[in-house]
Amino acid sequence: MNALLSALEQIRRYPSALAGLLVVAFLLGLAAFAVIAIPYQQALELWRGGDQWQQHPVNASPAWSNWFRAVDLPRTIRAHARSDDIAEERFEGGRVLMIPMEFEYRYGAFPSELNLFVNAEFAESEPFMRMTWHTPDGREIPIGGRRISRQERVSISQDWNLERRLGGLPHVALFAEPRAGGGLPQVLQGRYRLEIEAIMFEREGELDATLVTYGRVHGIAGTDHQRRDLVVALLWGTPVALAFGLIAAVGTTITTLVIAALGVWYGGWIDAMIQRLTEVNMILPLLPILILVGTLYTTSIWVMLGIVVVLGIFSAGIKVYRAMLLPIRESPYIEAARSYGAGNTRIVLRYMIPRILPVLIPNFVTLIPSFVFLEASLAVLGLGDPVLPTWGKVMNDALQEGALYHGYYYWVLGPAVLLMLTGLGFAMLGFALDRIFNPRLRMI
């Protein structure tokens, strides 16, 4: 206990250890925050995707990426009509609602999409609506009319008729400066208005509309091809990665070391059995087995973790430790220990294992991130956990969707930075611990 305290005391003397400790603490904090801020069930629900993300842009970069751009990319703008602005005109057997939706557009780039979400309340007959686009310079562009059901998503940017009429993508042409001739379209900044003229064929009934001008940047992490906010995955990836790495590293290292030491100390058939088991185990390739299980059975991250630990017990590490321990067994100090009557357990645990701990500690600490990366590797092969959001799955999605090719670098960089941070944090801490726990290195 005292040794541990004095070790902690010494950490303060190593700047890299402090940095590593800070990173690890930050990750632990992030993990705790993720678990508290987004409960497990909610995280799964969010990551499943679907309609809950329909007002998010597709493949939007993080908002901070605008700092590095000459022209700011637009954020998503939601324009909702206030009830005071809605004008009503009654006629025989129905009403006409005039719903204006106004918003400021002050970006140098075009939005990525333009959708109108309409909720209508009516008893039987579906209302009819006509849309007109008012530009800041006073032009009026009819967008068309249609019947609406109770819940409708009117995709203005995918209106082919409109596209043909405007001679360009609707979400570009509607925001462009009018000009004759060629050249790239320029954004006309100012106050835009979409007017809906809705004809309700009933006395009662409401109509509620929201115009969403999808941006090209979103939040601190951006969004993916399914409009999901990547913050969910990046946040929740932290506790998952840390749990996986820690459990796997602890589970494999300690058992492996103790088994190797026991084998070396007792020798004879125990050693032989351990050696043969290790060799059999080495012939079984871990990754192919994980891939097999993932392809045929389940890609559940906890099943994978179990296999990693079980196959890791008799891992190749035993051979390395054995090679280091064999000469140690013959050392005079072990003989001295025997001669004063130390028991077998005492010799193995107090004399042999501590001797190779110095070489072991960097291994152990780099093991944690290496298991984190193993999980990411599996995900990159398409064998990520089916429901949990993890960093590896985000990277896999990105690579599958050709993020590098299309230039969505943020999509790969987000999880990559977090993975790298985990790797660096644990490794820096471990490398400093190595010096502290290794008196021989300190003496030199």
Added chain:
Amino acid sequence: MTDSADDLPAPGAALKSMSGLWGDLKRIATFTVIRLLALFVTVIVGVYLAIVIANMGGQVDELRIVQIESSIAEQFRADPAFFDLPSEERQVLIDSRARAEIERLRLDQPFLRRSVDYLVQAISLNLGRAEQMHSDTGSRQVRDIIVERLPATLLLFGTANFMIFFTSIFVALFLSRRYGSGMDRAVIGLAPSSAAPPWFYGIFLILIFSFMLGALPHGGMVDVPPPEGRVAYSVSVLRHMILPVTAMFMASIFISIYSWRTFFLIHSSEDYVEMARAKGLPGRMIEQRYILRPTLPPIVTSFALSLIGLWSGAIITERIFNWPGVGTLLFQAIGFTDTPVIIGSVVIFAYLLAITVFLLDVVYAVLDPRVRLGGGAR
């Protein structure tokens, strides 16, 4: 040699040393035979386990039977030649065809029996025919498929591992002499970068050198179409090797240097090294005779292990770089659930490993006299 007592050996000494040598040889021979037998049993057990796992204890077969039945039924339904046939007759036809296919793949026999068959064939290196895959030359022999891919993997991973191993040993020796220097600290500072696997660096290398700069190919082993002529072909392969080898090099060089450096440092503070230093021996001699010599066994072990690790680490790196090696093959085979190919790869791996382990034992016995001379017989 000038001492006369040495010129006249005591009677019987020559005989004794002869019998000692003979005894040594006998012991080594027994040891070798026992080790070979043990390794053979190991290979059998390992391969059998791999067979059971690759078939998921026979569950894969049920999956495959269902797949075969549905795909044959689909074939018949899509074939206009059978449109006029009454559905009962068509069903009979489908059933008989499915049965034939199941028999061809011998899925009708109990798994236990088939697994033993697989084992015998695998051990005798009769790897059989692939069920779905075929080699680039069109052969369906598993051996051809694997042999075709093996050189690619060996080339790529052999190159990378040799580079990493020798660079790290030499740099580590160099640094252990200059403990605490600026370079030493720089390497220690960089060591944490090895926490990431090769594919992780691979993604960034591809991003930078291939997509942003367009300087190097982003995947594959050779240009499409392959260039004519030996030189042009080699140059093309070399160009394709740069990124994967760099990725692997980046991923392990610093940790490798770091751990060897620590290792050498521990050993260079041994008493006999201090003694050699006190005697004023030159640094190079101390390195070679007092540090490298006793640390050879662990070095050799770790090199052999890195050769083994090369194989299982290949899958993802090869996939990221689209390298046509055994890793990609195994991944494809698992995708097709082509059991003979999976088992074939594992068998080849098992044999390679057994050979490595055997060589390791022999080399170990030669290098470490404590192990050779009854150190194990306490």
